[in-house]
Amino acid sequence: MPVLPGAEPYRHEGGEVGVLLCHGFTGSPQSLRPWAEYLAERGLTVSLPLLPGHGTRWQDMQVTGWQDWYAEVDRELRLLLERCTEVFVFGLSMGGALSLRLAAKHGDAVRGVVLVNPANKVHGLAAHALPVARFLLPTTKGIASDIAKDGSEEIGYDRVPLHAAHSMRRFFRLVDGELPQVTQPLLLLHSPNDHVVPPADSARILSRVSSTDVTEILLEQSYHVATLDHDADRIFEESYGFIGRLAPSAGKEGTATGG
Template structure:
């Protein structure tokens, strides 16, 4: 949707492996950079991994302002279609809004997604500041960004320094729809939530657990990371937990 160049480090990635596919999805205003280390861990276990770049992300805030939640979903759908060509089982892992999308896809594709792993996923924004931006008029085109909420010193997320105000409306729609779809999700779920998160209210983790329709729900608190946990102190733990979860279902 844009002819602007992709930021270095924000490119989509694909690692060929066996017939078990794992779709890893970055979050709102972020890029594939936040998911590449986890994707590499999963790929080293022998699985096929794809990390799509969501439409409007990894380019510029102006490009993002021209996209909608439907465009972000379409980016994931395209990656899913690609995985289905070679994989007999597919799992989805996502950070933040990527976690929201992992839940959305599990609800909308119950015959395809075998397991979902939302990491600091959001199904309720619970933010008066964000709500005040969603529908108001006369606001600036952008507001300060929300990236790099990372506890580990010296680590920076590749994310927009500014957030298009128009995009907040799209987030609210996606989050609300996904929240109401949670009871439809029947596949196993591993819900991972940081206890201290300055972007997404940590109550989202338990809320997801309560509303899921799955018969198997594993829940894991993170004690040493903030919001961008896939670049933080708990990366190895997230990788181990995710791999154990997938292996327990896939059988390999």
């Protein structure tokens, strides 16, 4: 199945500091592409993979689960660690949960973590119905393009496959138990007016991680997909400043290799 135009993965070979970006559930690299390109223009080595089952049609996602999505970002992180002296992990929504698990599992190999509207739980009565409902109803209404900015759209599915949603719910519970293992410097940016992930998820993450270097920023002008919204420039600038503080060699040519 061909990838939707604009949803392709993105990679850039830059200097010795690398960044892995993880997109969200039913979304695609398109939601993070401007962020990835901003970092690449500043000399960083960047990897923005397409998660399995995403970026084509929802039917392809119905047969994937969290193990597939996590395996993809774990593989990309290992490739970056081979090329770069320091690596950061960034994530939006479910990509935030993927990033947190990478940080918990890889420890000091991950230099820092940046999260935008990270998801931690499937909320509401629907969450409790998922184990059964997924066998009765294949999909529910989509969650893509929660964006305040006129004319800005996210490439994502208009339906949520419930088998995949059930797997994501299990993944969130797993990651929640691993949050105390996250010790890296953390920058968390979240929107008070998010119609997909409530602010409670960010509060829960901040209360459970073991990181001591923590910065929280409110994105007052944006909805869920803040990387394509009014606060996008602020996200890009704050994250680059975060990297620069922790890895002063960011953007300089160094040990990064590959083609």
